[in-house]
Amino acid sequence: MSLTPADIAVGLDHVHKTYGGDQPVVALDDVSVVFARGTMTAVMGPSGSGKSTLLHCAAGLDRPDSGTVRIGPTDLSSMSEKRLTELRRGRVGFVFQAFNLVGALNVEQNILLPSRLSGRRPDPAWVAEVIGRVGLGERLRHRPSQLSGGQQQRVAIARALVTRPEVMFCDEPTGALDTRTAAEVLALLRSVVDRFGQTVVMVTHDPVAASYADRVTVLADGRIVRDMAQPGAERIAEHLALPGGRRPSVASREG
DSSP, X not given: XXXXXXXXXXXXXXXXXXXXXXXXXXXXXXXXXXXXXXXXXXXXXXXXXXXXXXXXXXXXXXXXXXXXXXXXXXESTTOOHHHHHHHHHHHEEEEETTOOOOTTSOHHHHHHHHHHHHTOOOOHHHXXXXXXXXXXXXXTTOOGGGSOHHHHHHHHHHHHHTTOOSEEEEESTTTTSOHHHHHHHHHHHHHHHHHHOOOEEEEOSOHHHHTTSSEEEEEETTEEEEEXXXXXXXXXXXHTOOGGGOOOOOOOOOO
């Protein structure tokens, strides 16, 4: 199915990115990909394949050497650092493996932090809906150290949602969680796509996590080598076969 410009949340067009000096490493090699609004995409690949670099370029955290990156109709390549910062605060949400919460702030303060940094007053009804959806209503006065890992990741997801971003970028969001808690967090991410129409782009190494996505994009050596629609964990594992014939272990999907 072809997408119109209005259907595209994020688009990369012939993006190149190289790191290093005397012995440069090509992180992205002529990558072109679009992420549709209201969908969840898992970006996968072996270590060093370029998946985190793709996420960082797509989110405006890093600049490509060449090519274009757009969030909606906005071309990021010509934007100043100040304008990029404003864009990330207002139009992009982030969820990381390490949660990145502010330990001195309570749950409510952490959730509202992006709005305060951007100088925008959040919609109280929307904040209440987000807090209810992530199940944190009884934890608003707790600090991160008083929460479990899964609860901390729920705070991070609520924080990412509160500004109503056009897209949420998640970098290994379940990497620090046990299997059961990871399944709960993935089900929550899936629900914000299905219920709120949120766009989620998630880097993960886990076939089970990727099976929650509408689409799986696989990178190797800085290039997209596979693009699969709802393949399921077993098929994902088959396409991520490791050297020597070993394959990633695949647990049954929960939730």
